[in-house]
Amino acid sequence: MKRRYFSSVAATLLLTAGILGACSNEEGTTEKSANADKVNATGMPIVDEKIQVDGFAAKFFASQDWNKLMLWEEYEKISNIEVNWNTIQTEGLVEKRNLMLASGDYPEFFFASAVPKTDLIKYGEQGVFLPLNDYIDKYAPNFKKILEEYPSVKQGVTMADGHIYGFPAIYDPEYDVLRGDTPWIRKDWLDKLNLKEPETPDELYKVLKAFKEQDPNGNGKADELGWGTGWGINTMIGYLRGTYGLNKQGNMNINLDFKEGTEEFRFIPTTDEYKELITFLHKLYKEGLINKDVFSTEPHVFAAEESKGNFGMLSAVNPLETQKLEGYIGVPVLEGPTGERVINDMSNGLGNLGMFVLTDKAKNPEAMVRWMDHFYGDEGSKMFFMGFEGVTYEEDAEGNLKFLPEIINNQKGLNQDQAISQYLTWPGGYYPGIVKEKYFPVIESTFENSAKAKPYFMKDEDIIPGLNYTLDENDKVSAIMTDVQTYVDEMTAAFITGKQDFGKWEDYKKTLDKMGLQSYLETAQGAYDRMQKQK
Numbered sequence: 001m002k003r004r005y006f007s008s009v010a011a012t013l014l015l016t017a018g019i020l021g022a023c024s025n026e027e028g029t030t031e032k033s034a035n036a037d038k039v040n041a042t043g044m045p046i047v048d049e050k051i052q053v054d055g056f057a058a059k060f061f062a063s064q065d066w067n068k069l070m071l072w073e074e075y076e077k078i079s080n081i082e083v084n085w086n087t088i089q090t091e092g093l094v095e096k097r098n099l100m101l102a103s104g105d106y107p108e109f110f111f112a113s114a115v116p117k118t119d120l121i122k123y124g125e126q127g128v129f130l131p132l133n134d135y136i137d138k139y140a141p142n143f144k145k146i147l148e149e150y151p152s153v154k155q156g157v158t159m160a161d162g163h164i165y166g167f168p169a170i171y172d173p174e175y176d177v178l179r180g181d182t183p184w185i186r187k188d189w190l191d192k193l194n195l196k197e198p199e200t201p202d203e204l205y206k207v208l209k210a211f212k213e214q215d216p217n218g219n220g221k222a223d224e225l226g227w228g229t230g231w232g233i234n235t236m237i238g239y240l241r242g243t244y245g246l247n248k249q250g251n252m253n254i255n256l257d258f259k260e261g262t263e264e265f266r267f268i269p270t271t272d273e274y275k276e277l278i279t280f281l282h283k284l285y286k287e288g289l290i291n292k293d294v295f296s297t298e299p300h301v302f303a304a305e306e307s308k309g310n311f312g313m314l315s316a317v318n319p320l321e322t323q324k325l326e327g328y329i330g331v332p333v334l335e336g337p338t339g340e341r342v343i344n345d346m347s348n349g350l351g352n353l354g355m356f357v358l359t360d361k362a363k364n365p366e367a368m369v370r371w372m373d374h375f376y377g378d379e380g381s382k383m384f385f386m387g388f389e390g391v392t393y394e395e396d397a398e399g400n401l402k403f404l405p406e407i408i409n410n411q412k413g414l415n416q417d418q419a420i421s422q423y424l425t426w427p428g429g430y431y432p433g434i435v436k437e438k439y440f441p442v443i444e445s446t447f448e449n450s451a452k453a454k455p456y457f458m459k460d461e462d463i464i465p466g467l468n469y470t471l472d473e474n475d476k477v478s479a480i481m482t483d484v485q486t487y488v489d490e491m492t493a494a495f496i497t498g499k500q501d502f503g504k505w506e507d508y509k510k511t512l513d514k515m516g517l518q519s520y521l522e523t524a525q526g527a528y529d530r531m532q533k534q535k
Contacts, residue, residue, distance in 0.1 A: 032366070039139070039366045045080035046370045053368060054361075055083045056100065057111040058093040060300065060428025061421050070423040074388065081364075081371050090428060091298060101128065108362040112430040115166060115354025117159075117466060121474045124165040130358040130365055131163035139366050140373035142380075146170065146434065155531070156252070156350045156465035160473070167372050169351030170434040173460075177442055177450045178435055180343045180457050183227070183239055183315040184328035184449070189216035200335050201243065201280050208289040211312030226289035229315035230302025233294050233496065236281060236315055242344035242458065243336035244277040250463035251345045255488075256524060265525050267517060269488045270509045276337065281496045295493050299428070303415075318446045322415050330449030333456040344458050348465060355432035375433035384431070385439045387423050402441060467527040477523055480516040487515065 038047050057066065066072055066085035076082045086107065088096045097113055100106040101123060115129075123129045136144055147154040150173065157164050171178040190197060190207070193216050198204040208226035210216070217224055229235045241247045246268050249257045256265045268274055284290045291297070291305075306314060307323045319325040335341040356372045358365050374380035386393045386401050393401050403420070410419040417427035425431065469477055491508050494500035500508075 035364045036366045044078050047080050050080045052082045054107040055109050056086050056107045058090045058430050059087045062089045110357045114352045118478045120165040121159050125471045129165045135369040139369040142373050142376035152348045160468045160470045166354035167356035167432045168353045169355050171349045172436045173349040175437045181449045182331045185313045185331045186327050187329045188327035192216045225311045227313040228291040228311040230299040238345040242342035243334045244273045245340045247344040252347050252466045330452050343456050348463050381439040480520045
């Protein structure tokens with residue numbers, strides 16, 4: 001039987017007994033845990049005698065039981081580490097994670113839990129999250145190699161105090177498919193209505209309007225829809241950021257880019273360009289050209305509507321891959337009002353930093369760093385993303401991998417994500433590890449979308465890694481930005497839906513100033529200037 005979490009009382013007793021975890025001494029180096037000598041330095045198993053570890057994770061599909069999932073059962077056999085999983089669906093993750101940390105009733109490690117940077121530095125300096133630098137140096141050769149190959153990734157994962165507190169999601173910077181693409185539009189509908197692919201926001205509006213009103217599916221019913229997504233309005237905004245001259249330093253500090261000709265930050269949601277962008281989205285929303293539930297729906301809920309094939313344009317994973325919907329191609333990158341035509345919604349390949357975090361309750365931190373590091377190497381990546389040969393994938397004579405028909409053309413009517421989730425956990429996008437082309441194959445039309453967009457990718461050298469704050473700065477930024485971001489999100493939704501008139505734009509900006517926006521900008525600027533000096 002799988003064990004439950006230790007209660008906070010039991011954890012306190014164990015800590016007092018000195019048998020939990022590792023700690024940092026005053027010099028900041030990590031002391032060995034009591035079980036360090038039981039860890040094999042290389043190879044598998046990681047430990048000769050099986051150990052049990054308590055972990056918490058977010059999952060995309062509610063029906064998954066991670067304690068009975070093939071991925072974890074097989075990895076347990078390989079590593080000799082049994083994880084007792086406590087999981088929650090992604091919608092409830094933030095509330096549950098915050099409650100666990102606030103109450104002290106947290107596990108030995110968090111996995112796929114998207115711990116935000118503000119919490120990494122906060123709980124790291126409190127000693128709740130273990131600093132991983134020394135463990136990485138000794139027990140994580142795969143991850144260490146990545147940090148050496150990509151200095152900007154190392155810079156991004158290292159907090160202002162010099163410590164690394166989490167293993168991140170990394171998208172191979174050499175794999176263009178994961179770096180930039182565009183939404184999907186129905187080429188067959190364009191052809192049916194004798195329309196060309198849209199090249200500007202105005203042309204996109206006309207195309208979506210024609211899709212909705214001119215019966216391109218030919219069934220005589222007014223069932224066609226315009227632009228849809230289950231990932232929220234920010235997905236649509238992301239596609240248009242470069243078109244409207246926003247995020248010229250990428251999306252790793254989503255609200256910040258430089259004022260023209262300077263290295264001084266501006267706050268994007270108060271710019272005239274942002275106002276122009278959401279004014280365009282308001283026009284689409286008002287005329288029913290984007291899904292009305294865009295502010296409330298979830299990906300797994302929206303998937304049911306998406307599967308009907310009634311949307312002329314989708315911000316989603318390739319609908320042919322996930323829903324077997326044919327006829328979609330990548331939308332062109334749009335040219336904006338001032339002639340800008342670029343994809344700025346890009347990063348250096350570094351995703352969420354807190355996808356694997358060890359806590360001070362970890363009894364076997366060395367073993368668990370080795371356990372995690374496996375997924376940054378080839379064998380671990382193959383198992384995590386492709387699964388198991390003969391069960392989920394096959395390999396040809398040239399070493400190319402592809403999913404079996406049971407996954408891509410499931411006879412029970414499951415889409416690809418649903419089929420692979422019978423064995424693996426990655427669908428939904430919550431995971432640590434590195435995504436590489438060889439172990440994350442996509443279909444040809446996905447490559448075509450990315451290749452079409454690539455000429456408009458922003459320059460890598462213009463992308464700024466996520467800013468790292470000191471503990472005091474972090475407290476200050478958190479205090480300001482928690483309310484500021486909530487207000488920005490609420491007002492963005494209100495402007496787009498028409499619940500708030502754009503005549504109130506100046507009042508919106510003044511309210512943000514009263515909430516401490518200028519203090520945040522000064523702190524962010526200081527963090528950036530410090531980062532530049534440390535290069």
